[in-house]
Amino acid sequence: xxxxxxxxxxxxxxxxxxxxxxxxxxxxxxxxxxxxxxxxxxxxxxxxxxxxxxxxxxxxxxxxxxxxxxxxxxxxxxxxxxxxxxxxxxxxxxxxxxxxxxxxxxxxxxxxxxxxxxxxxxxxxxxxxxxxxxxxxxxxxxxxxxxxx
Numbered sequence: 001x002x003x004x005x006x007x008x009x010x011x012x013x014x015x016x017x018x019x020x021x022x023x024x025x026x027x028x029x030x031x032x033x034x035x036x037x038x039x040x041x042x043x044x045x046x047x048x049x050x051x052x053x054x055x056x057x058x059x060x061x062x063x064x065x066x067x068x069x070x071x072x073x074x075x076x077x078x079x080x081x082x083x084x085x086x087x088x089x090x091x092x093x094x095x096x097x098x099x100x101x102x103x104x105x106x107x108x109x110x111x112x113x114x115x116x117x118x119x120x121x122x123x124x125x126x127x128x129x130x131x132x133x134x135x136x137x138x139x140x141x142x143x144x145x146x147x148x149x
Contacts, residue, residue, distance in 0.1 A: 001027045003035075003124075016122040018046070024077075024114040025093060028122065032081050032091035038130040042095060044077035046120035053097055053109035061140025068107050073100040074120060077111065081124070082131035085142035092133065092142075 003016035014035075018027055028042070049071055054063030076098040084092030095111040114120070134145035 001031055003031060010128050012126040014124040014126070016124060018116045018120040018122065020049075020116055020118050022116045022120075024048070024116055024120055025095065025111055028081075028093045028095075029091065032093065035126075037081050037091045037124070037126055038083055039128075040081040040091075040124050040126040042077070042079045042081060042093060042122060042124055044074060044120055044122040046074045046077075047117055048072050048074060048099065048114045048120075049117035050115050051097070051099055051107075051111070052113040053099065053107055054112045055109045056141070058140075063110060063112065065112065066107055066109055068099055068101070070101065071117065072107070074098075074114070075100045075106065077120075077122075079111075080131070080144070082133050082144050085133040085135040094133075 001016055001018045003014050005014050007013035051068045053066045057064050077095055079095035081091050081093050084090050097111045098106055098108040100106055131144050132148040133142040135142045
């Protein structure tokens with residue numbers, strides 16, 4: 001993954017280019033940790049050779065995995081980066097994806113895994129804040145807690 005700051009000031013903007021074979025979620029998490037990003041908005045386009053998205057099952061309080069075992073276009077990838085609840089102090093990307101398949105159908109959900117092919121072009125807009133996620137046992141998810149921001 002290569003990244004470059006393209007704007008500064010109160011809100012810093014980066015462009016990151018992920019290379020073929022990189023796993024998108026872990027690459028972004030590693031980069032955010034190195035840069036000490038505590039609050040950011042993420043958008044991206046590109047393609048995956050394979051991916052896994054998830055649909056949150058409220059009753060089971062976990063993600064039902066939806067495997068996409070084929071090349072797919074990243075039609076939309078949006079989300080945020082905030083300080084995670086599970087690993088305190090570490091930034092955690094929370095990304096949702098819509099993936100386009102060869103027949104024109106789509107798969108979408110919470111991005112659990114995405115293996116880049118040939119590229120993923122990511123825009124990261126960092127904000128001068130710190131957002132923290134708190135685990136909500138009543139829901140089964142870690143959500144941004146504005147009381148801790």
